[in-house]
Amino acid sequence: LQTASSSLQDTFESISMGLKELPTAVARVKSFYTLVDMKNELASGFTSYPPPGNKAKEGMAINIKNVSFTYKGSQASRDAITDVSLSIRAGQLVVIVGANGSGKSTLLRLLVRLYAPVSGVIELDGHPIEEYNVNDLRRAIAHLSQDHKLLPLSVAENIGVGCLEKSDDMTAIKDAAVLAGAEGLVKKFERGFETVLTPAGTAQMSFNASGNEALTAEFNKMEKSADVSGGERQRIVAARTFMRLFSDDINLVTVDEPSSALDPQGECELFQRLRNARHGRTMIFVTHRFGHLTKYADLIVCMKDGKIVETGTHDGLLKSAGEYARLYNIQASAFTS
Numbered sequence: 279l280q281t282a283s284s285s286l287q288d289t290f291e292s293i294s295m296g297l298k299e300l301p302t303a304v305a306r307v308k309s310f311y312t313l314v315d316m317k318n319e320l321a322s323g324f325t326s327y328p329p330p331g332n333k334a335k336e337g338m339a340i341n342i343k344n345v346s347f348t349y350k351g352s353q354a355s356r357d358a359i360t361d362v363s364l365s366i367r368a369g370q371l372v373v374i375v376g377a378n379g380s381g382k383s384t385l386l387r388l389l390v391r392l393y394a395p396v397s398g399v400i401e402l403d404g405h406p407i408e409e410y411n412v413n414d415l416r417r418a419i420a421h422l423s424q425d426h427k428l429l430p431l432s433v434a435e436n437i438g439v440g441c442l443e444k445s446d447d448m449t450a451i452k453d454a455a456v457l458a459g460a461e462g463l464v465k466k467f468e469r470g471f472e473t474v475l476t477p478a479g480t481a482q483m484s485f486n487a488s489g490n491e492a493l494t495a496e497f498n499k500m501e502k503s504a505d506v507s508g509g510e511r512q513r514i515v516a517a518r519t520f521m522r523l524f525s526d527d528i529n530l531v532t533v534d535e536p537s538s539a540l541d542p543q544g545e546c547e548l549f550q551r552l553r554n555a556r557h558g559r560t561m562i563f564v565t566h567r568f569g570h571l572t573k574y575a576d577l578i579v580c581m582k583d584g585k586i587v588e589t590g591t592h593d594g595l596l597k598s599a600g601e602y603a604r605l606y607n608i609q610a611s612a613f614t615s
């Protein structure tokens with residue numbers, strides 16, 4: 279009687295546990311379908327990119343005129359960016375700096391058409407950004423940010439998705455991994471580039487199968503997870519961008535603080551190799567670490583409270599002793615004083 283009643287109790291407990299999880303599971307399924315049905319708020323234009331006469335790898339010319347933007351539903355007392363105007367010539371290396379919340383990432387998001395300005399105009403290669411077909415624009419832009427995630431795929435596939443034409447080309451994938459400093463961490467894994475990071479739970483071992491050794495071995499192989507550190511994750515994500523740069527279609531490369539978790543050598547190498555991969559394309563970096571980049575920049579843009587407060591080159595801005603010089607000197611003083 280005792281065995282039977284405790285078994286009955288277990289059964290009820292597992293039913294009640296299952297029921298507790300049911301609403302969450304249903305909500306997840308619902309949010310999946312909401313996402314699938316979600317309409318893109320940014321209408322696609324009809325002009326193909328690059329516009330006739332422009333060749334890929336020539337870089338993208340950008341003209342921003344009086345652009346302001348506020349995030350929908352934001353309770354902030356000021357716009358995320360206010361009345362920003364800026365001209366970037368095709369092929370320039372631009373570095374955007376400024377304090378937290380000054381609008382750097384927002385400006386990049388507008389340039390890659392993740393959002394549309396509330397007012398003002400952004401022109402790419404002479405045409406307003408909204409005139410272009412969005413898919414063409416996406417194909418012409420490589421955007422590397424901290425928001426990128428690893429997908430539940432192999433390391434090779436995680437890198438390969440950067441350039442779909444070459445997604446099976448292991449030589450290109452390995453080259454991209456080397457450029458991003460990710461080859462060392464891939465070597466640590468038993469299955470190398472075939473390792474699946476953050477695997478989706480695809481199988482469940484039933485109680486009855488637990489005595490079957492061959493099945494258990496197969497199951498363990500499938501579900502074994504390999505984790506990476508924050509810096510290692512950033513290296514794999516950067517490798518995806520290098521893979522993307524192997525495509526001849528890329529005209530604009532935007533890089534938003536991709537190195538926060540990298541060690542100093544990794545960060546220095548990443549910036550240097552991204553610069554080397556420019557080949558005439560326009561490249562825009564957002565960074566808080568000045569040393570590796572601003573000295574090479576054709577144009578430094580310094581932002582504060584949603585506005586551009588200064589533009590120029592490293593030497594010029596240091597001489598003018600404004601916001602850029604203030605931020606630079608704070609960093610430099612840590613090493614000189």
Ligand SMILES: Nc1ncnc2c1ncn2[C@@H]1O[C@H](COP(=O)(O)OP(=O)(O)OP(=O)(O)O)[C@@H](O)[C@H]1O
Nearest residue numbers: 349352354358376377378379380381382383384385
């Ligand atoms: N998704 C969002 N929804 C609402 N407000 C946002 C959102 N993202 C940013 N903001 C606000 O917009 C302003 C500009 O933010 P942005 O991320 O562009 O600054 P940033 O200069 O890139 O900052 P950081 O150096 O911290 O990355 C900030 O006031 C911020 O709080």
